Amino acid sequence: MTVRILMFTQPGCLSCELMRVYFEANEVAIEERDISTDSDARREMIDDHGSTETPTIVFITDDSYEVVVGFDPVRLDQLLHPASSSDSVNES
Numbered sequence: 756m757t758v759r760i761l762m763f764t765q766p767g768c769l770s771c772e773l774m775r776v777y778f779e780a781n782e783v784a785i786e787e788r789d790i791s792t793d794s795d796a797r798r799e800m801i802d803d804h805g806s807t808e809t810p811t812i813v814f815i816t817d818d819s820y821e822v823v824v825g826f827d828p829v830r831l832d833q834l835l836h837p838a839s840s841s842d843s844v845n846e847s
């Protein structure tokens with residue numbers, strides 16, 4: 756599965772800095788778009804992804820996409836490292 760990750764940012768955004776550190780630590784390549792200098796990126800974040808906050812992260816796969824607004828490392832871990840069905844625990 757191919758994953759493309761867009762991150763919409765702006766200067767002075769502490770959560771954006773945390774996201775950069777998170778992705779670097781996880782060795783994940785992202786496409787960063789600065790909404791303060793790129794009006795097309797701002798429009799895309801608002802109109803296409805329904806967000807007015809940074810960071811807005813968009814995970815795009817071959818058949819779907821998911822938007823994460825703000826720094827949510829738990830959800831990001833779930834998206835980057837989905838649990839396989841063989842790891843599930845059965846209750847008796």
